[in-house]
Amino acid sequence: MKTNAGRFFEDYAVGQVxxxxxxxxxxGGERALYHALYPARHALYSSDDFAASCGFDKSPMDDLIAFHTVFGKTVPDVSLNAVANLGYAEGRWLKPVYPGDTLRSESEVIGVKQNSNGKSGVVYVRTTGRNQFDEPVLEYVRWVMVRKRDLDAPVPETVIPDLRTVVPADELVLPEGIDFARYDFDLAGEAHRWSDYKVGEKIDHVDGVTIEESEHMLATRLWQNTAKVHFDATNREDGKRLIYGGHVISMARALSFNGLAxxxxIVGLNGGAHANPCFSGDTVRAWSEVxxxxxxxxxxxxxxxLRLVAYKDGAPEFALKGEDGKYHPDVLLDLDYWALMPV
Amino acid sequence: MKTNAGRFFEDYAVGQVxxxxxxxxxxGGERALYHALYPARHALYSSDDFAASCGFDKSPMDDLIAFHTVFGKTVPDVSLNAVANLGYAEGRWLKPVYPGDTLRSESEVIGVKQNSNGKSGVVYVRTTGRNQFDEPVLEYVRWVMVRKRDLDAPVPETVIPDLRTVVPADELVLPEGIDFARYDFDLAGEAHRWSDYKVGEKIDHVDGVTIEESEHMLATRLWQNTAKVHFDATNREDGKRLIYGGHVISMARALSFNGLAxxxxIVGLNGGAHANPCFSGDTVRAWSEVxxxxxxxxxxxxxxxLRLVAYKDGAPEFALKGEDGKYHPDVLLDLDYWALMPV
Amino acid sequence: MKTNAGRFFEDYAVGQVxxxxxxxxxxGGERALYHALYPARHALYSSDDFAASCGFDKSPMDDLIAFHTVFGKTVPDVSLNAVANLGYAEGRWLKPVYPGDTLRSESEVIGVKQNSNGKSGVVYVRTTGRNQFDEPVLEYVRWVMVRKRDLDAPVPETVIPDLRTVVPADELVLPEGIDFARYDFDLAGEAHRWSDYKVGEKIDHVDGVTIEESEHMLATRLWQNTAKVHFDATNREDGKRLIYGGHVISMARALSFNGLAxxxxIVGLNGGAHANPCFSGDTVRAWSEVxxxxxxxxxxxxxxxLRLVAYKDGAPEFALKGEDGKYHPDVLLDLDYWALMPV
Structure with missing residues (x-):
């Protein structure tokens, strides 16, 4: 067999790299496509001049371009046989990525836990993206549920990594030279600064985008993410193509410009859940909570x-979880991240 | 409220900038996408070598890329609550835009007129696009009908700007160094030169493109145009997404290559009307008149x-307006522009 | 008539250039789009660093980008009135194409043969793509069946070029400096080297992609291919848009990464047949034979x-031709090419 069948649960062992x-x-091609795929308008990622006024040499690539590129490389090794993408933690952006940079990824298995049904298990990996100078640009932990190939394979010793629920603010890595002292709020698009936001404040981002098959496939391929559920309409019995969770992350983040321009x-990823699957035809909206x-x-x-919640049309305002602790069926994403803002 | 609700009629005053x-x-990413979205083939915008033979350093960005980029920035401030995009006038391209340039836009309110129904009014703005050297690259006037938020807001004094119906040929700005003396008609794709065209001549551009939802959304987002009618299928009662008028302009212009290669x-925009809305599934065709x-x-x-008319499949040949002066229901666009051609 | 009606059979004569x-x-924009349109992952075309480790200055454009660009230019002159794209032969890539290069195409008519029905004929052309330094980057022969405009036009003398069915291995042109001595199989994605493949070996590439209208139109326009059957849903009685055969080639080649990473x-094109038409909604899969x-x-x-076969969902495993010598109705493409691989 020369084709990659992907790793199964029993193929992972703690310490494996x-x-x-x-x-x-x-x-610049990836950047232009990002702007075509998402209503992305954050000025730092749109204009070399704006970025220069903030202490950068030129406009860096959107943090989520870095995330998707690094993540996409891991799919053939980590999630080709994943039943579910369970969570993220301890994500930090460590260095801006610029046009011309070359990214690659490496993951270390940091935890495994077979499920009680004996058919699958949870695998935890810490992934690091590096540029052409071998400098880390991004690191994060994610855990996925993966099927076993051989149900009789020995049960590994359970190792559950001790993950922090939040990246402490003093461990966030700020880009060298970043300086918002001369920040131009007019060009950025909104007047609200850091001190205008209060903990607990919620913002409905108002706009919505109805998702199309070709767009999410263009996006997912762009990151060289190969999971067949996203591309092959014959893969599920209902003929639907499951939309890459990262497409929903980028859509929601871009929609959040309206209120969080x-x-x-983004410098930290504290956690995230793909609460419910997203399909073509869904109209995606977003709200945030400070x-x-x-x-x-x-x-x-x-x-x-910030908590960034993506939801489908039909969800009640600021819907998140029900009394049973389960996500509302129209909630698609619940993401917890750190961003930088002018004070 | 931290989100942008857009300006309403009473928020505009003549002289406001x-x-x-x-x-x-x-x-180059935006250029590649432009070629993927439209059947654009004008050689000056396709080849650095061809552009060099015409006196340019390298191939400039398509004029309509400049137009859409400058226009897109105005949407959140000018047309978020627009009921209709009524017209264009006095448009001039002032300097070619090259890959790497950074564009921004500024508009001055030059006219306001409340409608007799008291519910809306017409706002006239003159928009200027500038590059990173603060040089103007494009200017044009457009006017839109905007709703009032507060029907009791005072009625402003009516100011209707005195707009010329045509930009005089001697006021067109030609790019520095442009020279068609060594123009290669073979590489350009057609043998017809300036002297081969006669005033009154009409050209049916033959080809048609059936429009898809994802394509017009990719295009519209690419220009950071955020008007929700283009993206949110729940916005209209009929579930249709209204296609950005500029998408039809670019599609028609690209189709006009066949006969006007x-x-x-484009150096001047004399006027333009989005005669009827365009929706996904329409097959767009075009004809021109000298x-x-x-x-x-x-x-x-x-x-x-040139008059450039975009129409939907089904319109009779060279259809424009009926005897009542109204546009034929299958006419989508009636654009009046100046272009440069080898003599 | 200023529009291009395309050439008809009687407009071609052997020796014409x-x-x-x-x-x-x-x-880089075309490259990014290529990655968004196809699940392309060959490392040489993805990473400047990987390409440098193989003796290139930086990552060249995918060979098929060069092919489509050169091919697209020939459409208005060669295949606008083609009834069928019959075959390819003697294709060789002669020099890598890099971002910033400018490509143009030239074709010589090397054969004509009127069909016995008197309504059409076969035209053979040898096409050469050249870069801005006038260096040939690609050459290939293709033959198409073209309609006659005037059924009474004189029948030309039949000339059928003597075409080789395979480009001999010692006539393949290898890029200057190419060196796989330090080839990194981990970064390339698979461990199988040249010596691991055996003549006669077949590989099912496992993955499938369901085709969407907007994607094939974006791709086809990107190469400035203007054949209206690809864009105009009113062109065929069944309302279907015929998918550009090159779209299927690129899709199948990208899918073949899984097993042929x-x-x-690609350095040689020995032959190829677009066995059956492909339409939106088809799920395309691929298999290869050494x-x-x-x-x-x-x-x-x-x-x-390698033989690269694209097929639609539903075809039996490794389906090709029936006992009658005809392609299985679910086979879309049968391509015969030479590729370079680390030994």
């Missing part, structure tokens, strides 16, 4: 911890 | 004033 | 001759 294939050089840069506010050492730069 | 948000650096560069011919000072360069 | 219009400068570079193996002079580089 997987060097993921197909490094990728990204250019100054939450410029979870925390923190100061940073960089001039004029504050950090804001 | 609006600095639009989110400057944008454009690259040498109408290389309205005027003018000489220019540049070597080998003539100007041609 | 057609200089095709609209040269094209390609950039190290078949990095037809030959040859050594080369470059360090660590072997050549492998």
């Amino acid at each position: 997987i060097k993921h294939a197909v490094p990728r050089t990204i250019s 100054n939450a410029q840069m 979870l925390d506010l923190a100061e940073t050492d960089a001039p004029g730069v504050g950090a804001v911890r | 609006i600095k639009h948000a989110v400057p944008r650096t454009i690259s 040498n109408a290389q560069m 309205l005027d011919l003018a000489e220019t000072d540049a070597p080998g360069v003539g100007a041609v004033r | 057609i200089k095709h219009a609209v040269p094209r400068t390609i950039s 190290n078949a990095q570079m 037809l030959d193996l040859a050594e080369t002079d470059a360090p660590g580089v072997g050549a492998v001759r």
Whole structure:
């Protein structure tokens, strides 16, 4: 068999390091496509001049372009046989990515736990994305539920990594030279600054986008994510193609511009759940909640911890979970991240 | 409320200057997408070598890329609550845009007129797009009908700007160094030169493109145009997404290559009407009429004033308006522009 | 008539040289789109660093980007009135294409044969793509069946070129400096090397992609291919848009990564048949057969001759032709090419 059948649960062992294939050089082309696929308008990722006024050499690639590129490489090794993408933790962006950079990914298995049904198990990996200078640009933990190939394979010793529920603000890595002292709020699109947001505040981002098959496939392929459920309409009995969770993350983040235009840069990923599957024809909307506010050492730069919720048309306002602790069926995504904002 | 509800009629006053948000650096990525979205083949915008033979350093971005980018920035401030996009006038391209340039937009309110129903009014703005050197690259006037938020808001004094119906040929701005003396008609794709066209001549551009939802959304997002009618299928009662008028402009212009391959560069926009809405599934076709011919000072360069009409499949040949002066229901666009052509 | 009605059979004569219009400068934008349109993952075309480790200055454009660009330019002159695209032969890639290169195409008519029905004929052309330095980057022969405009036009003398069914391995042109001695199989994605493949071996590439209208139109326009059957849903009585055969080639080649990740570079096109038409909604899959193996002079580089078959969901395993010699109705493409692989 020369084709990749993907790893099964019994193929993972704690301590294993997987060097993921197909490094990728990204250019202005990926950036243009990102703008075509999502209503992305954060000025730092749109304009070289704006980025220069914030202390960057030029406009970096959107943080989520870095995330998707690094994540996509892991799919053939980590989630080809995944039943579910269970969670994220301890994500940090460590260095901006620029057009011309080449990214590759590596994952270390940091936990395994076979399910009591004996048919599958949970695998935890810590993934690091690196650029052409071998500098880490992004790291995060994710855990997935993976099927066993051989139900009789020995049950591994359970190792559940000790993961923090939140990246502490003082461990966030700020890009070298970042400076919001001369931040132009007019060009950024909104006047609200860090001090205008209060913990507990919720923002309905108003706009919605109805999802099309070709768009999510273009996006998912762009990150060289090969999971067949996204592309092959014959794969599920209902003929539906499951939309890559990252497509919903980017759509919701872009929609959140309306109300959070100054939450410029994502620097931490505290957690995230793909609450329900998203399909073509769904109209995706988003709301955010301010979870925390923190100061940073960089001039004029504050950090804001945000919950970003994507939901389908039909969900009640600010819907999240029911009394049973389960996500409302129209909630698609519950993401917890840190962003940088002018103070 | 931290989200942008858009301006309403009573928020505009003559003399107001609006600095639009989110400057944008454009690259070869936007150009590639333009070629993927439209059957664009004008050689000047396709080949660095061809452009060099015409006196340019390299191939400029399509004029309509400049137009859409500048226009897109104005949407959150000008047309978010627009009932209709009523017209264009006095448009001039002032400087070519190249990959790597950063564009931003500014608009001055030059006219307001409340409608007799008291529920809405017409707002006239003159928009200027500038590059990173603060040089104007494009200017045009457009007017839109905007709803009032508060029907009791005071009625402003009516100011209707005195707009010329045609940009005089001697006020067109030709790109520095443009020279069609060594123009290669073989590489350009057609042998017809400026002197081969006659005023009154009509050209049926033959080809048609059936429009898809994802394509017009990709295009509209690419220009960071955020008007929700283009993206949210729940926005209209009929579940249809209204296609951005600029998508029809670009589609028609690209189709007009067949018969007008040498109408290389758009330098003036005299007027334009989005005659009827366009929806996914429509097959768009185009015809042109030569309205005027003018000489220019540049070597080998003539100007041609063209009417470009986009229509849906089903319209009779060269359909435009009925005896009642109203556009035929299958006519989508009636655009009046100046282009440069080898003499 | 200023529009291009395309050439008809009687417009071709052996010896004629057609200089095709609209040269094209390609950039990182075309590459990004290629990755969005196809699940392309060959590392040489994805990473500047990987390409550098193989002796290239940076990552070249995918060979099929070069092919489609050169091919697209020929459509208005060669296949606008084609009834069928009958075959390819003697294709060789002669020089890598890099971002920033400008490509143009020229074709020489090398054969004509009127059909016995007197309504159409077969035209053979040898097409050469050249870059901005006038260096040939690609050459191939294709033959198409073209309608006659005037059934009474004189019957030309039949000339059928003597075409080789296979490009001999020692006539393949290897890129200057190519060196697979330090080839990184981990980064490439698979461990199988040239010596691991056996003549006669068949590989089912496992994955499938369900085709959407917008995607094939984006792709086809990207190569400035203007054949209206691909874009205009009113063109066929059944309302279907015929998918550009090259879209199926690229889709199948990208799918073949899974099992042939190290078949990095296409250097020869021996033949090809678009066995059956492909339409939106079809789920495209692929299988390959190793037809030959040859050594080369470059360090660590072997050549492998592959049959690449694209088929629609529903075809039996490794389906090709029936006992009657006709292609199975679910087979879409039967392509015969040479690729380079680490030994």
